[in-house]
Amino acid sequence: MEMQTVQRKKLRQDVVKKNVFVWSILFYPMLCFAVFYVYVNINSFIMAFQKTDIYGNSVWFGFGNFKTFIKMIVEDGGILRISFKNSIVYYLFNLCLEIPLGLIFSYLLYKKLPGSSVIRGIAMLPQVISALVVTLLFKNFMDNAIPAVMEQIFHKDNFPSLLSNPKYSFGTIIFYSIWTGFSSSLIVYSNAMNGVDPDVMHSAHIDGVDSMWQELFYIILPLIFGTIQTYLLTGFTSILMNAGPLAAFFEAYAPEETYMVGYYYLSRILRGNEHEYNMLAAGGLLMTLVAAPCTWGLKKLLDKFVPEV
Amino acid sequence: MKKSVALLLAGLTSVTALASCGGKVVNTYDENKTQIYVTIFNGGAGTTWIEKIRDEFNAKETEYEVILDYGKPSAGTIIEEIELDNISADCYFTSSINFQKGIYRDYFEDLSDVLDMEVDGAGNGKVKDKMKNYNNWQAMASKNGEGCYIVPYLDAIMGLVYDHDLFVEKEYLSFATAADEAALSAQGISYEEKTEYGTTYLIYKSATGKTNYAAGDKILTAGKDGKFGTYDDGQPKSEAEFDNMINLIVNGNDQAKSFIYSGMYDHYNNTQAHAIAAQYVGPDMFNNMLAFNTGGQEIEMYDGSYAAVELNEGYKVFQSKGIYEGLRFINKYMNSSSVHPSSMNIGSYSHTDAQNDFILSYKNSTGYPAMLVEGLWWENEAKAMFAEVENAGRGYGQVNYRYMLLPAIEGQKGIDGNGNGTVFTVSDTGGIVVVKQEDAEKLAKIKEFLAMTLTDEVMKNFTKDTGIMRPYDYDMSEEDLSGMSKFARNAWEIYSDEENIELVRFGVTRYAQPIFFTTDMHNTYIPITNNNQISDSYLRVLRNVGGAEAAMGTMSYDSVKWDAFLAEAKRQGFYK
Numbered sequence: 076m077e078m079q080t081v082q083r084k085k086l087r088q089d090v091v092k093k094n095v096f097v098w099s100i101l102f103y104p105m106l107c108f109a110v111f112y113v114y115v116n117i118n119s120f121i122m123a124f125q126k127t128d129i130y131g132n133s134v135w136f137g138f139g140n141f142k143t144f145i146k147m148i149v150e151d152g153g154i155l156r157i158s159f160k161n162s163i164v165y166y167l168f169n170l171c172l173e174i175p176l177g178l179i180f181s182y183l184l185y186k187k188l189p190g191s192s193v194i195r196g197i198a199m200l201p202q203v204i205s206a207l208v209v210t211l212l213f214k215n216f217m218d219n220a221i222p223a224v225m226e227q228i229f230h231k232d233n234f235p236s237l238l239s240n241p242k243y244s245f246g247t248i249i250f251y252s253i254w255t256g257f258s259s260s261l262i263v264y265s266n267a268m269n270g271v272d273p274d275v276m277h278s279a280h281i282d283g284v285d286s287m288w289q290e291l292f293y294i295i296l297p298l299i300f301g302t303i304q305t306y307l308l309t310g311f312t313s314i315l316m317n318a319g320p321l322a323a324f325f326e327a328y329a330p331e332e333t334y335m336v337g338y339y340y341l342s343r344i345l346r347g348n349e350h351e352y353n354m355l356a357a358g359g360l361l362m363t364l365v366a367a368p369c370t371w372g373l374k375k376l377l378d379k380f381v382p383e384v
Numbered sequence: 385m386k387k388s389v390a391l392l393l394a395g396l397t398s399v400t401a402l403a404s405c406g407g408k409v410v411n412t413y414d415e416n417k418t419q420i421y422v423t424i425f426n427g428g429a430g431t432t433w434i435e436k437i438r439d440e441f442n443a444k445e446t447e448y449e450v451i452l453d454y455g456k457p458s459a460g461t462i463i464e465e466i467e468l469d470n471i472s473a474d475c476y477f478t479s480s481i482n483f484q485k486g487i488y489r490d491y492f493e494d495l496s497d498v499l500d501m502e503v504d505g506a507g508n509g510k511v512k513d514k515m516k517n518y519n520n521w522q523a524m525a526s527k528n529g530e531g532c533y534i535v536p537y538l539d540a541i542m543g544l545v546y547d548h549d550l551f552v553e554k555e556y557l558s559f560a561t562a563a564d565e566a567a568l569s570a571q572g573i574s575y576e577e578k579t580e581y582g583t584t585y586l587i588y589k590s591a592t593g594k595t596n597y598a599a600g601d602k603i604l605t606a607g608k609d610g611k612f613g614t615y616d617d618g619q620p621k622s623e624a625e626f627d628n629m630i631n632l633i634v635n636g637n638d639q640a641k642s643f644i645y646s647g648m649y650d651h652y653n654n655t656q657a658h659a660i661a662a663q664y665v666g667p668d669m670f671n672n673m674l675a676f677n678t679g680g681q682e683i684e685m686y687d688g689s690y691a692a693v694e695l696n697e698g699y700k701v702f703q704s705k706g707i708y709e710g711l712r713f714i715n716k717y718m719n720s721s722s723v724h725p726s727s728m729n730i731g732s733y734s735h736t737d738a739q740n741d742f743i744l745s746y747k748n749s750t751g752y753p754a755m756l757v758e759g760l761w762w763e764n765e766a767k768a769m770f771a772e773v774e775n776a777g778r779g780y781g782q783v784n785y786r787y788m789l790l791p792a793i794e795g796q797k798g799i800d801g802n803g804n805g806t807v808f809t810v811s812d813t814g815g816i817v818v819v820k821q822e823d824a825e826k827l828a829k830i831k832e833f834l835a836m837t838l839t840d841e842v843m844k845n846f847t848k849d850t851g852i853m854r855p856y857d858y859d860m861s862e863e864d865l866s867g868m869s870k871f872a873r874n875a876w877e878i879y880s881d882e883e884n885i886e887l888v889r890f891g892v893t894r895y896a897q898p899i900f901f902t903t904d905m906h907n908t909y910i911p912i913t914n915n916n917q918i919s920d921s922y923l924r925v926l927r928n929v930g931g932a933e934a935a936m937g938t939m940s941y942d943s944v945k946w947d948a949f950l951a952e953a954k955r956q957g958f959y960k
Contacts, residue, residue: 128956129488129902154917218732222725232725239647239729241924325731328648331917331924347460349485350904 122356127349140357155358158334161245165335166314168249169256174306176253177260182291184261185268195261202258210323213251214238241330248333252319260306267299297381304377312370313337315362336362417449418823420830423473425814426454428761429538433846434477437836448829459483462817466491471819475830477537477837479814481524481891484901486817487533493818493827494531495834503835511535511838516855517889520671524896525815528957535834537814539855540760541875541887542655544643544788545742552602556632556754557618558625560586560603564612568603571612575603588613596877608789608806609884615877616789616806626791633754634722642717644724644742644753647733651908651921652757653718655809658890658909659790661710662807666797667886670807673701674893674909684795686936695959696950698899699911699941707910709793711922712932719927724753730924739766746778755788759811763871764850781869787878799886808878810889813855847872853879855889898958903949911940 126136147155180198184191201209217238225234237243271294279294296303318337321329327345329338340359343351413419422438424431431454438450453473457465459480465471466486486492499512512518515536525534551557560568564586568575572592578585588597595613597603607616620626633640645652662670665683672678676698682690684705693700701707717723726733726741739762745752756762763770763780770780789806792798799805816834821827836842840858847853848864851872865873878885894900894909906918912935913919914928922935929935941949953959 129485129898130956131485131489150916153915157915157917214732218729233721235725236729236732239731239733241730244731328731328920330730331914331919347458347464348904348907349460 119356119359122353123360124357126353136353138357140354141361143354144358144361154331154334155336155339157331158336158339161333162314162317162335162337164245165249165252165317165319166310169253170307170310173253173256173260174303174310177257177264178291178296178303180257181261181264181268182287182295184265185295186287198258198261200258201255202262206323209255210320214324217247238324239330241332244330245333248319248321248324255320263302263306264299267302268295271295271298300381304381307377308370308374311373312366315366413451414449417445417447418826420448420450420475420826420833421453421473422450422475422477422833423453423455423457424477425456425479425537427456427479428540428759428765429846429850429852430764433842433849434837436845437833437842441833441836445829448826450833459486459815462486462819463489463491466819473819474821474826475816475818475834477814477816479538481534481813481815482895482901483525483534483815483817484895487525487527491820492533493820493830494533495535495816495818495831496532498535498831498834498838499532501831501835501838503839504841511835511856514840514857516857516887517892520889520892520896521855524892534815534817535838536855537816539810539813539853539879539887539889541787541808541853541879542652542759542811543659543757543790543808544656545756545758545762545785545871546754546788547746548784548786550746551754552604552618554632554636554638556629556636558605558620559583559618560605560612564603564605567606568612573597573603573612608792608804609881615786615874615881619789620791623791623793630717630722638750638752641724641751641753642720642722643727643755643757644738644745645718645727645757646735646738647727647729648731649735650718650727650730650923652735652759652811653714654908654910654922655811655890656718656757656790657710657714657922658888659710659807659809660713660793661704661706662809662886662888663790663798663805664709664793664796665704665706666801667799667807667888669797670706670888671893673704673706674890675897676701676899695899697943697946698950699939699943699946702910702939702941703936705795708932708936709796711910711912711926711935713790713793714922715926715932715935718757718923730921735762736766740769743769743773743778746773746776760852760872760875761850763869764852781871783870785869785871786874789878799884805884805886807886807888810855810887810891813889813891847876851875898956899949899953902953902956902958905949906940912936913938913940916940 122133123140124136124138125133126139127133144155147153148159150156180194184195218236221237222234225231235243237247275298276290276294279290284290284293314336316337317335318341319335321333321335321338322341322345325333327342329342334342340355343355422434424434431452434452438452442449457476457478459478459482462471462476462478463483463486483492499515499518500510502508502510512522512532515521516539521534521536522532523529525532527533548557562584568586573595574589574591575586576589578587586603588595588601588603589599591597591613593613596615596617597613603612604618606612607614607619608621609616620629630642633642658670661673665673669678669681669683672681673683673693675695676693677695678693678701680692682692683701685691685700686703686705686708691700693704724741727738735758738756739758742753742756743766763785767780770778770782773779774782787808792803796803799807816837818827818830818834821830838856840856843854843856843858844860844864847860848867851869853876860876865876868876879887890909899905908918908920908922910922911918912922912925912929914925918940919925925938926932926935929938950959
């Protein structure tokens with residue numbers, strides 16, 4: 076009996092210790108979640124229906140902020156319209172270029188073809204070097220080096236900066252994003268490929284897979300589809316949040332032609348124009364209303380299309 | 385071995401820590417004193433001038449000490465810090481004046497009693513008596529017309545900077561001719577004639593009065609002020625003469641570039657559009673237009689008609705001819721292909737880049753930028769670059785930089801209503817604010833410190849050290865002026881010539897308007913749009929829409945938007 080009581084007491088102590096351990100680990104992230112997600116979102120929800128006057132009083136504004144936001148999207152050529160268009164173009168370029176290129180190059184690395192370590196080294200450079208340094212190097216290269224080369228070697232005076240001149244700026248931003256994003260997809264995909272069981276590959280070859288294309292499309296891609304699915308989903312969810320490298324290059328004053336929705340929000344906050352916060356909150360709410368079901372739908376769609384090996 | 389590695393790492397860590405502080409001065413505190421934290425704007429005006437006052441204050445005070453911090457906080461940042469209860473100073477010397485939100489929310493102290501102090505000794509007048517345009521300032525810095533929560537700090541004019549000696553050497557300026565001989569004699573200037581390559585010049589010998597010529601100098605034509613030997617000699621007076629000068633610069637042997645300016649902050653050029661607009665309609669009317677009310681007077685509209693504009697239709701001021709002329713002028717000269725190509729790099733070419741390229745342009749015999757669009761602070765701000773070219777005789781204060789006056793525009797009212805005179809806009813009308821204090825005694829000490837920064841002596845030294853003016857009446861002796869750079873002396877001459885020069889303190893009038901500070905009206909004054917979007921920079925819009933004529937049709941504000949602005953301002957208790 077006494078033995079049982081002691082055992083029960085010990086068990087209880089263990090449970091308490093376990094709970095203390097678990098809660099001490101969970102407390103900080105939960106606090107962060109409560110403050111930075113729950114509170115912020117509730118506050119943002121309330122702000123969407125208010126506006127603030129010069130005395131700091133917030134007053135009920137109904138759907139006024141929503142109307143303003145929608146009007147700004149609908150307005151032909153308005154900055155929000157440009158931002159939405161650019162965000163979609165930016166996503167499509169990343170989707171159509173970065174993912175296929177990343178997969179092909181990762182496969183080449185996986186196959187350890189000649190020169191693959193050189194390619195890996197070159198591709199990894201932007202990841203190894205500090206982002207700040209890469210940004211500065213790229214900016215100087217575009218703003219100074221290329222115009223100087225064009226002038227000295229090709230005698231083309233006044234050659235524009237491909238980054239700062241608004242005519243070319245957005246194209247250059249897309250190029251930069253694909254270039255710097257390429258290395259991270261190279262790491263992720265090639266690691267996923269390395270995780271493929273060699274016995275599976277061996278049996279595939281016995282079953283008649285005899286070219287690299289067949290190996291890639293029929294064996295490797297289906298086996299790493301979970302990783303690709305994650306990439307597709309995270310890419311989709313970030314369409315309306317992505318600011319690209321605009322803030323790194325231009326701080327709060329990027330050329331209007333390069334704006335994306337994420338950067339539009341960021342620049343408004345950086346400029347600190349309080350008048351716009353309520354309208355931005357309403358926009359956030361509207362975008363969630365659109366993006367959340369779309370993301371959920373895409374997830375369902377991708378789940379249905381998991382290829383069979 | 386391990387020890388040395390550890391030491392090396394420790395050393396590296398401390399170096400990194402120091403570097404990450406940006407070499408910031410680490411202040412020491414007297415535990416027996418109460419600290420007064422003062423943040424001083426670390427921009428073109430520098431900070432050394434206030435250190436002397438701090439030392440003086442700290443030496444005489446037994447219970448308080450001033451601790452200086454250097455930074456560039458804007459009004460928005462300061463207000464945000466107060467709202468987040470994360471304020472880092474008691475008093476701010478800033479380059480901003482848009483503190484209205486903070487004033488109406490009671491974040492700042494009323495400094496009216498500072499303006500009532502006789503800081504230069506009893507009987508020598510109050511601070512407000514020597515303030516430039518006290519009434520305008522008070523309207524902007526008050527709460528519903530009561531009190532004064534901001535004390536003026538800087539007064540930095542903005543314009544076109546050029547190297548006078550270079551312009552004389554290249555003959556971009558106009559030289560006096562025989563036709564000027566009578567006027568020269570009337571001014572007591574003696575000269576001799578000298579012919580070079582078939583052209584006869586008048587060479588300065590001496591004068592009975594003060595001039596800025598030295599014996600042997602070629603005499604230039606009298607500028608817009610009509611006097612020889614002043615700040616504007618040889619400069620173009622009309623737009624046609626201005627065109628001629630630009631043509632000589634761009635199409636002459638040197639194939640130089642007419643202007644250089646920051647692409648990143650190309651809204652610097654907005655100031656020149658405002659100055660031209662003010663010259664065209666007259667500075668007083670321009671101030672009325674900033675308040676969206678022409679005071680019952682008719683103004684010339686872009687379509688040739690005349691109309692008086694009232695606040696309830698205030699957006700109509702943007703359809704005035706003066707606004708068009710301002711936009712036309714900057715589009716014609718600053719959007720031209722003869723502008724330095726770097727200025728087109730709107731994402732990255734900073735004001736310091738433009739300053740450096742302008743300073744180093746002497747190294748190029750061709751293609752150099754002839755004029756820089758900059759504020760009065762630029763020479764002080766670029767001291768590091770000047771130090772690098774000191775051995776070439778082009779260090780700080782050594783080059784004869786001057787401001788080029790804006791030419792008269794056909795049909796302009798000018799500053800006297802008769803088409804004469806020049807307008808400069810003041811860009812940096814910085815302000816000093818004191819954050820709300822709980823301790824009355826400490827507040828009194830802060831005000832005492834503030835008063836110490838407002839004496840004539842301090843202002844004189846400030847201008848001597850930085851070349852920048854403060855918006856108060858104070859005199860500079862010949863001795864004071866002789867210690868300043870040539871550019872600063874030129875600016876002082878312009879600043880002091882109240883007969884021919886009028887300063888438009890754009891921000892002071894604009895920020896006084898409730899319709900502006902209570903609504904989401906854009907910061908940029910003239911609401912021209914590209915793709916329905918108002919830009920910080922007029923030039924960008926003008927470039928994209930294809931010129932001033934097209935831009936006049938893109939004004940963002942119409943009667944619907946304007947009514948909404950006005951209704952919002954009224955809802956908050958204004959204009960009733």
